[in-house]
Amino acid sequence: MLLHFQNVIAAALPSENTLGARLATLDARDWAGVAEHFSALLPEFGAVIALPSATHLAPVLGQARGVPVLQATLEASSGCWTLLGPVQAVTDNVVVISEQLTDGVAELEVLLLAAVQHLTVTAVVVGVERSPAGGRTRLELQGVTVWSAVQLAQTPKGWVLERRRLSAER
Numbered sequence: 001m002l003l004h005f006q007n008v009i010a011a012a013l014p015s016e017n018t019l020g021a022r023l024a025t026l027d028a029r030d031w032a033g034v035a036e037h038f039s040a041l042l043p044e045f046g047a048v049i050a051l052p053s054a055t056h057l058a059p060v061l062g063q064a065r066g067v068p069v070l071q072a073t074l075e076a077s078s079g080c081w082t083l084l085g086p087v088q089a090v091t092d093n094v095v096v097i098s099e100q101l102t103d104g105v106a107e108l109e110v111l112l113l114a115a116v117q118h119l120t121v122t123a124v125v126v127g128v129e130r131s132p133a134g135g136r137t138r139l140e141l142q143g144v145t146v147w148s149a150v151q152l153a154q155t156p157k158g159w160v161l162e163r164r165r166l167s168a169e170r
Contacts, residue, residue, distance in 0.1 A: 002037040002149060005030060006161075009128060009150045014158025023099065023128065028056045031127065034149045035060035038125050042147065045122060046092025049083065049110060053099035057127060061097060070094070072110045081113045093122040101126040101148065104135025111142060123147055130154070131162050 008030060012022035035057055048069045050058030062069040070085035096110050101124070111121045124139050129148035136146045151162035 002033050005034050005127070006150050009152075010161055013152070013160060014155070016159065019152075019159055026056065028060060031056040032060055034127055035064055037149065038147060039064035042095065042123060042125070044092065045095050047085075047090040047094045047119075049094055049096045049114060049119075049121070051096065051098045051106060051110060054097040057099065057125070058097040061095075061125070072096075072113065074106075081109050083113060083117060087117050087119070090119060093120045095123045095125055096121055098124065098126045099128065101129040101135040101139075101146065102133040104133075104138035107135065108138055108142065111139070111144060128152060129162075130159075 012019045047067050048058050048062040049072050051072050058069050068086050070083045072081050107124050114121050123145045126148045129151045131151050132154050139146050152159045153162045
């Protein structure tokens with residue numbers, strides 16, 4: 001099923017507009033294969049923290065592992081992130097889920113919020129990683145492993161599937 005997701009993304013390339021439109025129309029069925037893939041590969045964790053873009057991937061992964069899903073929301077008035085859900089019930093490591101990884105700033109801010117809540121983020125799971133944006137590096141410098149279903153590289157002709165693997169185990 002991961003191959004289906006990769007093919008859907010590849011069909012939207014190289015255009016940024018087509019890619020963005022296709023990502024916006026993906027539904028739970030499209031994300032199911034990605035969740036199934038990561039459910040089998042990820043080490044144990046006690047909860048999922050979903051960024052706002054992960055409305056399809058996070059619940060499916062949480063259900064597959066039988067763990068709660070916490071929602072990270074950005075307060076418009078203050079610009080600060082908050083966690084909604086049973087934060088006090090989580091006693092194990094957590095993973096952060098995002099639809100796309102670009103510069104990694106939102107994911108890093110949620111990592112810091114989790115640390116304030118005494119939660120240890122061990123991984124960030126993303127559907128699509130835009131490798132030239134530097135998000136992976138920013139997160140890995142914090143000791144967090146990044147898992148991505150699809151890695152994209154930018155070329156003069158637009159976006160293409162990344163040919164090199166950015167990490168040997170993914």
